[in-house]
Amino acid sequence: MSIYLLGRDIERAIDCADRIRIYKEQTSRETSVPIKYIFTEIPEHKKIDHYTKAGIDAGQLVSMYQYLTDNDSLKLSIKTEKKLEELKESLHYTGIIHLESEIRLVKGGYVIAVILLDERDRDHLWGICYYSYTKLLRMEVYTDRIIFSNSYITAASENGLYAKLARRTFYNRDGSAAYDQVFEGEEEKFLFPDGRVFMRMQVVEEFIKVLDLSEEDVVILDDSVPSEFMQAVFTFGKAAQFAALAHIGHHSSREKKSESRFWNGYYYDWFPYAEMLDTMVVSTEEQKKLLLEELEEYHCHVPAIRVAPISGKFDSAALYEFYNGDFVLRWNYKGSADGFWIYDELGMRIYETNDVNRHHFMIKSLRKESGFFIKAFVNTIKGKMAAAESEQIYFSGEKFVNILDMQETLEYLKDRQTSAARFGDGEINLMTGHSIPYQDYDEELAKKLKQIISNPDHDNLLVCLPDIFERRERYHAECSSFWERHLEQYRDFYAEVILGGKCYGSAFLSRPYMDLADKSISGKHFQNLKTFFADKNILIVEGFYSRSGVGNDLFQGANSVKRIICPSHNAYSKYGMILDTIRQHGKDKLILLMLGPTAKVLACDLAYEGYWALDIGHIDSEYEWYKMGAMHKVKFKNKHAAEFNFDENIELENDDIYAKEIVAMLADQQ
Structure with missing residues (x-):
């Protein structure tokens, strides 16, 4: 006897796990029989890891694609060190870079191979990528041996060149090819060594036949099953017993129905197959009645x-x-839901959201003794039904945002040798889908910035926010008014990404002069910064026109200064090259990043790798203005100035000391 859960993807299967356990108990099924999870997509490492983290053994996973080979193992057992030695013997390389999640083999400044490590056990790998002059050629995916490989060709799109998947080869245990999946436009063809050529529907049918379901087997159908699987399982696996999970939760209510999906969120989709079903499983007694x-x-x-x-x-x-x-009001909810209701302490519903990823609510003019509670709801054919309820919630007494002042931030970084990533209005604009003068909107960059700001609990990285949530009288009128408008526009975004009660650094660490109403404290802060830089080997990573410290004594006390010069605009387009160059020159140095939004991602990645990297931004402009005694922002004729973002009419001067400090020129300008 076997029990199979048939669904589209892993996340859905995990949502179903508890209900399947209850179903087994109710039907007196042999509870010791492990469930086998059949998923219809490629067995990606991250999804398999998601299963194992949820307590499901990899041996319970069944991939349609692998089941048609004689190698169905999804457990990682290839040793990293062994495979690294094999690559060192077979590839001509000049260096090896060890990172947290991968090992890179390089030659002549280019990555030629990347070993992808298991996140939970770096002694084992799950894949290898091969490159030729930055172009991805091939990717191999492993469990206890190679299970499939992807072959790529270079193709053009409106966004430029990209690696297009052309062929995927699946392997038997002896390393021979079991079959090929060929991608031709929108079509997929499957080529077998015996000459058979299948379309996807035929592969699905073949898989169900090979599964060889018997009358003792139970197939549990979750409502994300693709339509071709539903047809195949009822045609070629009809000897089995079938149970359908109806109203599993939020997936079915939000998704738009398409021909590739079986369900649209209601019972009716199951009705044509009712004769084939032995059992239907619902969530509540009311759903059963309906x-x-x-x-x-x-x-x-x-x-x-x-x-x-x-x-x-x-x-x-x-x-x-x-x-x-x-x-x-912030909350964390685990489980399936279609949305949330918020009630006051008298039981009056005051808010509803259908966004299951939204776990916050802004409340104005609140009496501190007021209370609230939250309900999670699911959609049914007859309306919304409560699935869970929180305890009564009262004011915690804590501020939502706790930000160290400038000096406390500097001391924190100095005492702990912690890296820093500072977020300002430019990064907020990017994360909310807008371009800024020196960085075009980039979806990947915006996503990484949001991941960093939303996860401040890292021992080696201090996330810094604008110190604007209270006491804005510290800033001059124009500055205070700007941040007031900024908060009104982005208050909901801050409520989403900030973790309540956590401690953040001040993004104004590098803005200690111009915006302050009382500028008398600026001199002490600049002196503390220069003391901080003193006797250190410094690596500056900056834009082409920045020239930080040139013409002033900001870094005069440093033991040494080296520079990597990057593009002044859209630096993120060369992110990989910049990061690799920093690794080559940043060992045992204090790395000062002056590269806009790109600096935040660099600070995070470098912190994870054990470097000390500070996103120090426009500190040079602030220091120059301080020395001038300027009362408003002044443009410099020979280098970049903060807020003058287009770098127009700058006359760069020859400076032998500056030129000798440059260890890498990554900017297009020369």
């Missing part, structure tokens, strides 16, 4: 209907003070 009524109304066969509740709970919920008298 389903019975619908089946009888449409004169359908009525299978056994069992109730297996959706599991979900609120892990935490808290109410924080935000700014200007506003409060933020």
Whole structure:
């Protein structure tokens, strides 16, 4: 006897796990029989890792693609060191770079191979990529041996050149090719060594035949099953017993129905197959009652209907003070839901959201003794039904945002030798989908910035925010007014990404002069910065026109100064090259990053690799203005000035000391 869960992807299967356990108990199924999870997509490492983290053994996973080979193992067992030695013997390389999640072999400044490491056990690998002059040629994916490989060709799109998947080869245990998957436009063809050529539907049918379902087997169908699988399993696996999971939760209510998906969020999609179903599983007694009524109304066969509740709970919920008298309600919810309701302490519903990823709510003019509670709901054919409820929530007494002042931030970085990533209005604009003068919007960059700002709990990285949430009278009127407007525009975004009660550094670490109403404190801060830089070997990573410290004594006390010169605009387009160059020159140095939004991602990646990297931004402009006694922002004629973002009419001067400090020129200008 085997029990199979048939679904489209891994995340859905994990959502189903508790309900399947309840179903097994209710039907007196042999509870010791492990469930086999059949998924219809390629067995990607990250998805397999997602299963194992959820407590599901890799031996329970069944991939359609691998099942048609004689190698169905999804457990990683290839030793990293052994494969590295093989590559060192077979490839002509000049260097090896060890990173947290990968090992790179390089030649002549180019990466020629990358070993992709298991995140939870770096002694094992899950893949290898091969390159030729930055072009991806081939990717191999491993478990206990190679399971498949991807072959790529260089293709053009409106966004430029990219690596296009052309062929995927699946392997038997002895390394021979089991079959090839060939991509031709929108079509997929599967070529077998015996001459058979299948389309995808035929491959699905072949898989169900090979599965060889018997009358003792149970197939549990989740409502994400692709339509071709539904047809194949009822045609070629009809000897088995079938149970359908209906109303599993939020996936079915939000997705738009398409021909490739079986479900559209209602019971009715199951009705044509009711004769084939032995059991239907719903979430509540009310759903069971409704389903019975619908089946009888449409004169359908009525299978056994069992109730297996959706599991979900609120892990935490808290109410924080935000700014200007506003409060933020934040919560964490685990389980399936279609949205959330928020109630006041009297039980009056005050808010509803259908965004299951939104776990915050802004509250204005709150009495601090007020209370709230939250309910998670799921959609049903007859409306929304509560699935879980939080405890009563009262004001925690904590501020939502806790930011160290400039001096505290500097001391924190100095004492702990922690890296820093500073976020300002430019990064917020990028994360919300807008370009800024010196960096075009880039989806990947925006995503990485959001990951960094949303996860401040890293021992080696201090995330810094603008110190604007209180006491804005510290800044001159124009500056205070700017940040007031900024907060009004982005208050909801800050409420989304900030973790309540956490400690952040001040992004104004590098803005200690011009915006302050009382500029008398600036001299002490600049002196503390120069003391901080003193006797250190410094690597400056900056734009072509920045020339930080040139013409002033900001880094005069440093033991040494070296520079990597990068593009002044759209530096992120050369991110990989910049990062690799820093690795070559940044060992045992204090790395000062002056490269806009790109500096934030660099600071994070370098911190993970054990470097000390500070995103120090426009400190040079601030120091120059301080020395001038300027009361407004002044453009410099011989280098970049903050807020003068287009670098127009700059006359660069010859400077032998500056020229000798440059160890790499990555900017296009010469």
